[in-house]
Each structure stands twice: as structure tokens, then as C-alpha cells.
Amino acid sequence: xxxxxxxxxxxxxxxxxxxxxxxxxxxxxxxxxxxxxxxxxxxxxxxxxxxxxxxxxxxxxxxxxxxxxxxxxxxxxxxxxxxxxxxxxxxxxxxxxxxxxxxxxxxxxxxxxxxxxxxxxxxxxxxxxxxxxxxxxxxxxxxxxxxxxxxxxxxxxxxxxxxxxxxxxxxxxxxxxxxxxxxxxxxxxxxxxxxxxxxxxxxxxxxxxxxxxxxxxxxxxxxxxxxxxxxxxxxxxxxxxxxxxxxxxxxxxxxxxxxxxxxxxxxxxxxxxxxxxxxxxxxxxxxxxxxxxxxxxxxxxxxxxxxxxxxxxxxxxxxxxxxxxxxxxxxxxxxxxxxxxxxxxxxxxxxxxxxxxxxxxxxxxxxxxxxxxxxxxxxxxxxxxxxxxxxxxxxxxxxxxxxxxxxxxxxxxxxxxxxxxxxxxxxxxxxxxxxxxxxxxxxxxxxxxxxxxxxxxxxxxxxxxxxxxxxxxxxxxxxxxxxxxxxxxxxxxxxxxxxxxxx
Amino acid sequence: xxxxxxxxxxxxxxxxxxxxxxxxxxxxxxxxxxxxxxxxxxxxxxxxxxxxxxxxxxxxxxxxxxxxxxxxxxxxxxxxxxxxxxxxxxxxxxxxxxxxxxxxxxxxxxxxxxxxxxxxxxxxxxxxxxxxxxxxxxxxxxxxxxxx
Numbered sequence: 001x002x003x004x005x006x007x008x009x010x011x012x013x014x015x016x017x018x019x020x021x022x023x024x025x026x027x028x029x030x031x032x033x034x035x036x037x038x039x040x041x042x043x044x045x046x047x048x049x050x051x052x053x054x055x056x057x058x059x060x061x062x063x064x065x066x067x068x069x070x071x072x073x074x075x076x077x078x079x080x081x082x083x084x085x086x087x088x089x090x091x092x093x094x095x096x097x098x099x100x101x102x103x104x105x106x107x108x109x110x111x112x113x114x115x116x117x118x119x120x121x122x123x124x125x126x127x128x129x130x131x132x133x134x135x136x137x138x139x140x141x142x143x144x145x146x147x148x149x150x151x152x153x154x155x156x157x158x159x160x161x162x163x164x165x166x167x168x169x170x171x172x173x174x175x176x177x178x179x180x181x182x183x184x185x186x187x188x189x190x191x192x193x194x195x196x197x198x199x200x201x202x203x204x205x206x207x208x209x210x211x212x213x214x215x216x217x218x219x220x221x222x223x224x225x226x227x228x229x230x231x232x233x234x235x236x237x238x239x240x241x242x243x244x245x246x247x248x249x250x251x252x253x254x255x256x257x258x259x260x261x262x263x264x265x266x267x268x269x270x271x272x273x274x275x276x277x278x279x280x281x282x283x284x285x286x287x288x289x290x291x292x293x294x295x296x297x298x299x300x301x302x303x304x305x306x307x308x309x310x311x312x313x314x315x316x317x318x319x320x321x322x323x324x325x326x327x328x329x330x331x332x333x334x335x336x337x338x339x340x341x342x343x344x345x346x347x348x349x350x351x352x353x354x355x356x357x358x359x360x361x362x363x364x365x366x367x368x369x370x371x372x373x374x375x376x377x378x379x380x381x382x383x384x385x386x387x388x389x390x391x392x393x394x395x396x397x398x399x400x401x402x403x404x405x406x407x408x409x410x411x412x413x414x415x416x417x418x419x420x421x422x423x424x425x426x427x428x429x430x431x432x433x434x435x436x437x438x439x440x441x442x443x444x445x446x447x448x449x450x451x452x453x454x455x456x457x458x459x460x461x462x463x464x465x466x467x468x469x470x471x472x473x474x475x476x477x478x479x480x481x482x483x484x485x486x487x488x489x490x491x492x493x494x495x496x497x498x499x500x501x502x503x
Numbered sequence: 504x505x506x507x508x509x510x511x512x513x514x515x516x517x518x519x520x521x522x523x524x525x526x527x528x529x530x531x532x533x534x535x536x537x538x539x540x541x542x543x544x545x546x547x548x549x550x551x552x553x554x555x556x557x558x559x560x561x562x563x564x565x566x567x568x569x570x571x572x573x574x575x576x577x578x579x580x581x582x583x584x585x586x587x588x589x590x591x592x593x594x595x596x597x598x599x600x601x602x603x604x605x606x607x608x609x610x611x612x613x614x615x616x617x618x619x620x621x622x623x624x625x626x627x628x629x630x631x632x633x634x635x636x637x638x639x640x641x642x643x644x645x646x647x648x649x650x651x
Contacts, residue, residue, distance in 0.1 A: 431512060461538030
């Protein structure tokens with residue numbers, strides 16, 4: 001069978017010594033940054049990106065992807081023990097996970113989180129296997145109009161589905177596109193917004209922007225905070241981690257539901273693992289016989305978001321690998337990594353770089369098994385990691401940011417760029433402007449401009465060309481829905497408030 | 504009930520609007536071209552206009568938003584980290600990676616009170632060694648440990 005042949009090809013890549021080694025390095029680094037609050041997978045991937053130049057593209061991608069899903073495992077540890085989400089997607093896990101810690105059931109919560117993450121990952125890997133080649137073959141006829149429209153859909157979905165104000169999200173997207181225009185215009189060769197600076201003629205460095213916004217910005221925000229709570233976790237033995245029989249009862253259904261919701265939500269453009277975890281938790285609470293237990297240390301409140309966020313992370317590879325369109329900011333950076341490695345992402349990727357696609361998918365399976373081992377017997381090692389004092393950690397992180405940014409293109413200017421966006425990122429964070437849509441706009445913006453100009457060139461300046469293609473029309477209708485939906489819910493909230501006041 | 508205006512949020516929105524305006528003005532300086540054959544100025548003007556529009560809507564949205572920004576202005580971490588980055592960037596190619604790393608780590612360690620001099624110096628030395636081994640010998644980045 002064809003798929004067996006392809007899987008064998010993937011196994012060749014994933015089980016080569018480099019494949020195994022760098023997959024392990026990836027998931028190890030991922031768990032590490034996931035455990036530590038304040039560094040997310042995004043900063044870690046941007047940091048590791050320059051170091052992958054020395055690897056072959058499939059191996060580089062295997063490692064970078066490992067960081068992303070490894071962080072989902074690690075993120076739950078800090079969430080459960082410290083009530084601090086190690087990654088944004090673990091925020092929901094805090095609710096019940098930390099309650100369980102207070103009740104002395106931290107071990108059970110950690111065990112369930114690891115098992116749920118693993119199941120979520122496995123379910124989603126099968127979705128990636130099944131859907132990516134299918135979507136890719138469907139998308140081979142896509143023209144410039146279709147690409148423009150689906151990118152627009154991705155950007156609008158990313159900004160309106162995020163937590164907080166949709167308008168702020170969309171403003172950030174536009175800001176990102178504007179920043180993406182800095183540099184030499186591909187079509188005409190004109191230098192735009194460079195202020196005559198040679199260092200800007202290649203545009204703003206993606207790594208400097210990402211590390212500034214998500215690395216330096218986060219560190220500044222942490223330093224500005226009042227005291228952080230110290231760690232209180234002891235007596236964690238493997239035996240104390242095993243749930244009791246009545247706790248297990250029916251838990252697998254929760255995990256399956258969470259995985260399903262996560263995989264589906266994660267595959268949509270624009271919705272990341274955080275939204276998947278949130279939606280899964282909300283659904284589980286609605287379905288539960290005793291919803292009052294949620295928030296008071298309910299085991300399902302841990303299983304549900306943890307299975308969903310890891311499923312979402314794996315499924316997020318579907319649009320990236322099949323269409324070349326990243327669903328969220330982390331995927332956008334991974335896409336940037338592919339481009340830097342000379343791989344043009346798009347529907348041809350599966351057929352033109354089969355070793356890359358199938359190798360990556362097989363490595364997901366390998367990586368998830370490694371993570372299960374890393375997170376169950378070795379859990380105490382990670383718990384100890386939480387006691388690294390911040391006054392040692394943040395100077396080290398800033399050092400890695402500086403040297404990482406520099407090493408991408410040996411440019412001292414990029415260090416200043418990272419600092420500049422770090423300060424901006426801090427203020428954005430404090431003012432609750434989401435920075436992820438900015439990064440997505442920055443990466444998709446230049447591609448959108450190219451497709452937009454090509455589409456109108458082909459249609460001789462007729463805007464209706466965007467409605468002459470069926471896929472493009474569908475994407476634009478969906479975009480319109482995403483734009484109207486938040487307005488509608490805001491309107492309903494307002495009328496309800498008026499009604500309440502009327503009582 | 505008259506609620507107070509959230510000037511911080513409004514100010515941020517206004518800044519974004521100003522930036523949009525700048526993109527339009529600067530963008531219109533490039534060749535616009537026609538719809539059929541767009542010049543490099545078309546897309547910037549389009550994006551700048553949408554940014555300006557969103558910023559104006561945002562001013563309306565955040566006008567009365569609840570003020571939850573605490574500890575907004577944190578001069579100490581911002582200044583020390585800026586100083587560290589500038590020192591690193593300035594020293595890297597002139598004095599080498601080791602002096603640059605020492606300056607960076609010591610300066611950013613001042614961001615938080617209480618300052619721990621021993622821990623800061625120890626971290627700085629450890630990172631210098633790591634940096635030289637991993638980045639100069641391992642990855643071969645174009646910088647020297649010491650620039651003479």
C-alpha cells in the first residue's frame with residue numbers, strides 16, 4: 001500500500017540516529033521551556049532556529065516541532081504545581097490542577113496530564129496523516145486569488161478567535177503587515193521604510209522580532225511583577241501519581257473528547273492550543289453530571305484541556321504542511337524556518353519533499369513516546385527545575401536571545417531590533433494587545449501582497465476576480481462570518497446588559 | 504455614572520493611528536502604479552489606511568475601558584536591560600564575546616532588587632565559557648572570544 005511505503009520512508013528519517021537524537025533534543029528543550037514559566041515555545045523555537053542551520057531540513061524541522069509539542073507536556077507541570085501556566089495553553093489546566101495540588105493530589109494530576117497529552121497527540125497524528133495529503137492534493141489548483149483569500153481568513157480568524165478584544169487583535173495584524181513591508185519590494189526592487197539603513201534592506205529579522213516580543217517582552221513583564229510564589233511540592237513518588245480506580249472511571253471518554261475537540265480546533269487556521277484547551281474544558285463542564293466539581297480539583301478538568309492542547313499542537317501542522325499557511329504564531333515561525341532552509345511551503349510539499357513530511361509525522365509519534373517517558377518516571381527532575389532562581393534564569397535567557405539573534409545573519413543591528421521590540425512587546429502585553437497576531441501578520445503580509453498584486457495583474461485590475469473562484473469565495477464568506485461574529489456577540493451582550501438593568 | 508477615561512489605552516490607540524498615518528504618507532511617496540499593475544506604494548497605503556481605521560475604532564472601544572494596568576511604567580528593568588543589550592552589541596565586534604557577555608549579564612542583573620553580586624558574576628562567567636564553547640567553537644559564529 002502507498003501509505004505503508006510512505007511511512008517506511010518517514011521511519012527512515014525519523015529513526016536515523018540524527019532523527020532520534022534531535023527529536024530527543026527538541027522534546028527535552030520543549031519540556032524544559034514548558035516547565036519554566038516565562039519562556040514559551042515561541043521564544044525557544046526562535047532561539048533554536050539559528051542553530052538548526054547546520055542540520056538537514058527534515059532533521060531541523062523534527063527538532064523545532066519537538067520543542068513545540070514538548071512544551072505542552074512541560075506547561076502542565078508549572079500549571080499544576082505553581083498555578084502558573086508554563087505556556088499559555090496550560091492556563092486552563094491551572095484551574096483544577098492547582099486545586100488538586102492544594103488537596104495533596106499533585107501526583108495524580110501530573111500523571112493524568114501526561115497521559116492525556118499523549119493520547120491527544122496520538123489522535124491528532126492520525127489526523128495529520130489522513131488529512132494533510134488530502135488537503136494538499138485539493139489545493140494544488142489554488143491560484144493567487146485563493147491564496148490571498150485563505151491568508152486573509154487565517155489572519156482574521158487568528159485575531160478574532162484570540163482571547164480578549166478582536167479589534168485589538170486585528171489592529172495588531174495590520175501593524176504586523178506594516179512591519180513586514182520594511183525592506184526591498186520583491187516585485188519592483190524599491191526599498192521601502194528602510195530610512196536608508198542598509199541593515200533594513202533585507203527587512204526586519206523574524207528571529208529578532210519574535211525574540212523581542214516574546215522573549216524580552218515577557219522577561220520585562222516578569223521583572224515588573226511583584227513577588228513570585230515559591231514552589232511547594234514534595235513527597236512526589238511514582239506510586240502517589242497513580243489515580244485510584246474510581247477516578248479512572250470514564251476518564252478515557254473525557255480524554256477522547258478532549259483530543260477530538262483539540263484536533264479539530266487546532267487544524268483550523270488561526271486557533272491555537274490555548275483556545276482548544278479552553279473550548280474543551282468548557283464542553284466537558286457542560287457535559288458533566290456534576291459541573292459544580294469543576295474548579296475544585298476535578299480530575300477531568302485536567303484531562304480535558306491537556307488532551308486538547310496537545311492534540312491542537314499536532315493538528316496545527318495540517319494547514320502549515322498542506323497549504324503553507326500557518327495557523328498561529330508558532331507555526332508561522334516554523335514556516336519561516338522552512339523558508340530559511342530553502343523549502344517552499346505549499347501544497348507541493350508532501351509530494352516534492354516526502355522525506356520531510358513523512359519523517360516529521362513519524363517523528364511526532366516517536367517524540368510523544370519519548371515525552372511520556374520523560375514525564376512519568378523523570379517527573380521529579382522537572383519539578384526540581386522549577387526551583388532554578390529567576391535571577392539566574394533571566395540573565396541567561398537574555399544572553400541566549402542576544403547571541404541567537406546575532407547568529408542568524410551576523411548582524412549587530414538585529415540585537416538593537418530585538419531590544420526595540422522587547423520594549424514594545426512589554427507595553428503591548430501590559431495594555432493587553434496580543435502580540436501573536438502581529439507576528440502572524442508579519443509573516444503572512446509579504447506573501448499576501450505578492451498574491452494580491454498577482455491576482456489583480458491577472459484580472460487586469462478587476463476586484464471581482466476574488467469571487468470568480470469557488471475556494472476563494474468560500475474563504476471570503478468565512479472571513480466575513482468571523483468578522484460579524486464578534487460584533488454580533490458584543491451586540492447581544494449589550495442588549496442583555498440593558499435588559500438586566502431594566503429589571 | 505460618569506466613568507473616567509482610560510488615557511493609557513486611548514494613548515496607545517492614538518499612537519497606532521499615528522503610525523498608520525505615517526505608513527500612508529511614507530507609502531504614497533513610492534510609486535502607486537495602477538490597479539492593473541500596482542507599484543510598490545499601493546499596498547502600504549492600503550494597509551496604512553486600514554490600520555488608521557482600526558485605531559480610530561479602537562479609541563472608541565477603549566475610551567471607558569476599566570483601568571487594570573498596574574506597575575505599568577517600570578524604568579529600572581527597562582533601563583538596565585537596554586543598557587545590557589547596547590553594551591553587548593557595542594562590545595561584541597570591538598572587544599569580543601567574553602567582555603560582551605560579562606557586560607550584558609552584570610548589567611541586566613541590576614534589574615531586580617536585591618542585587619546579588621556573587622550570583623551575577625558567577626552566571627556571567629559560566630555563560631561566557633558556554634558561549635565561547637558552544638557558539639564560537641561549536642557553531643562557528645563570526646565573533647572572537649577576545650578581540651585584540
